Amino acid sequence: GAGSDLANVSTRAVRDGDIYRIEGQKIWTSMGAIADWCFVLARSEPGSKGRSGLSFLLVDMRQPGIDVRSIRQMTGDEEFAEVFFDGAVAQVRDRVGAEGEGWQVAMALLGFERGISTLAQQMHFRTELDEIIAAAVANGCSRDPLIRQRIARAHSGLAVMRVNALRMLASETPGPEALTYKLYWSRWHSDLGELAMDVLGQAAEVYDADGRPGALTNMHLMSRADTIYAGTDQIQRNLIAERGLGLPREARG
Numbered sequence: 637g638a639g640s641d642l643a644n645v646s647t648r649a650v651r652d653g654d655i656y657r658i659e660g661q662k663i664w665t666s667m668g669a670i671a672d673w674c675f676v677l678a679r680s681e682p683g684s685k686g687r688s689g690l691s692f693l694l695v696d697m698r699q700p701g702i703d704v705r706s707i708r709q710m711t712g713d714e715e716f717a718e719v720f721f722d723g724a725v726a727q728v729r730d731r732v733g734a735e736g737e738g739w740q741v742a743m744a745l746l747g748f749e750r751g752i753s754t755l756a757q758q759m760h761f762r763t764e765l766d767e768i769i770a771a772a773v774a775n776g777c778s779r780d781p782l783i784r785q786r787i788a789r790a791h792s793g794l795a796v797m798r799v800n801a802l803r804m805l806a807s808e809t810p811g812p813e814a815l816t817y818k819l820y821w822s823r824w825h826s827d828l829g830e831l832a833m834d835v836l837g838q839a840a841e842v843y844d845a846d847g848r849p850g851a852l853t854n855m856h857l858m859s860r861a862d863t864i865y866a867g868t869d870q871i872q873r874n875l876i877a878e879r880g881l882g883l884p885r886e887a888r889g
């Protein structure tokens with residue numbers, strides 16, 4: 637795996653006629669334990685470096701060459717997995733794009749993942765905010781001027797998100813709006829999680845008999861990951877600077 641430095645990917649795919657054999661591993665694969673298929677960005681050109689020589693492969697996960705190990709997270713769920721590829725087979729016909737040009741495919745995919753694919757979650761965010769407001773009214777927190785300000789800020793932040801979403805929908809391919817959108821919603825949602833905890837107070841720490849947190853506590857715990865997956869906040873800022881504003885590329889060691 638390569639984390640933020642995706643171009644440094646070391647998982648290899650060796651061509652053998654109509655198939656590739658994949659060797660490598662990837663941690664934090666969302667839904668890895670239940671997925672039937674995954675996509676893999678692997679180095680298919682031996683000796684290549686950086687963004688060139690990578691291929692984007694669709695891989696059947698139900699095969700002997702793949703070992704999936706679930707990771708238990710602090711919410712109690714096991715949503716992620718570490719996936720090991722030990723001679724796993726991908727069909728050449730299941731490659732997306734040309735051989736060695738997987739980087740372009742991955743970047744296009746990430747553009748959608750960071751932007752337009754997340755639009756529906758705004759409705760979910762609205763429901764979460766409404767639950768927080770209801771809790772604040774019920775426990776009297778809504779009379780606290782600082783809590784009221786934070787609720788108002790969350791409400792207006794959601795309105796800003798909606799306007800940005802409309803801008804994204806107006807363009808055919810992910811543009812600069814998508815760059816700022818991920819950074820914006822991930823910060824907004826992390827703040828919402830903290831607001832939920834401050835509104836609920838000690839009640840947030842009451843888990844059910846199965847050791848599971850309530851919905852808002854679960855949301856808060858999950859929101860800690862929002863600023864990491866699909867590119868961390870720091871990486872988003874680099875992208876905004878380089879691709880959105882045309883500033884010089886960051887120094888790389």
Ligand SMILES: Cc1cc2nc3c(=O)[nH]c(=O)nc-3n(C[C@H](O)[C@H](O)[C@H](O)COP(=O)(O)OP(=O)(O)OC[C@H]3O[C@@H](n4cnc5c(N)ncnc54)[C@H](O)[C@@H]3O)c2cc1C
Pocket residue numbers: 638639640641662663664665666667716861864865866867868869870871874886
């Ligand atoms: C909930 C969740 C789901 C995920 N799902 C998937 C998945 O389905 N598939 C998958 O492949 N991956 C998945 N990931 C992995 C995710 O993409 C990586 O965690 C993320 O890209 C960061 O990589 P890293 O963890 O290796 O951290 P690192 O890259 O080691 O970064 C560590 C810290 O250094 C900072 N940093 C790194 N490089 C720079 C730089 N150039 N400039 C400034 N700061 C920098 C980062 O911002 C971060 O704060 C998931 C992660 C999470 C949390």
